[in-house]
Amino acid sequence: MYSIYFERHRQKDNSLYRMNLVKKLAGFVLKIILISLIIFFLLASTQTSAARYGDINGDGRIDVNDVVLAMRHALGMESLDGERKVRADVNGDGAVNVQDVSLIMQTSLGLIDSFPGLGAHLVDEFIVADGISPGNKFVIVTLDVSDPGSYQVSLGEKDLDYSGSIEGFIGEVDEADAVREKVRVIKR
Secondary structure (H helix, E strand, O other), rough: OOHHHHHHHHHHHHHHHHHHHHHHHHHHHHHHHHHHHHHHHHHOOOOOOOOOOOOOOOOOOOHHHHHHHHHHHHHHOOOOOOHHHHHOOOOOOOOOOOOHHHHHHHOOOOOOOOOOOHHHHHEEEEEEEEEOOEEEEEEEEEEOOOOOOEEEEEEEOOEEEEEOOOOEEEEEOOOOOOHHHHEEEOOO
16 A cells, blocks of 8 residues: 555656656746847847948848839939948948949849948058058058958958958058048958
């Protein structure tokens, strides 16, 4: 009799143990899912702006809809504001105009894969000094990105060299190219 009682009690304890284990496991799984969702949305909301230039409507693609928005703004039919205006200025000249429309259209058609003036948006510091050769300037460009070593920086026809000691790009360029607006940045 005692052994039957003990066996039933043990089965009852095992059932309670299993239920508690299932509850704990379900809670753990829900926590993992919640943490994963939070991380996903944090990463999605903190993408670098460079990845979004040209994507005016923010749908994650550069397509005909973005071309139409840029064109309507350039023609004065619709006004872009805030972030949309920043994303539409792909040549970095401070205005959304026909040049931006053309670049966004070329990107949407797959004719180009980066915007030439985009580098000006990513430049954190731009230092110009006299160059060694006459008519040249020595430039130092640091980027506002987490890993500057994964980018290629150019001014005019010259690719600047990456220097790990200053975490920036250095080089001597033609004086006419030694302006911040002419910086081209390509992610490798």
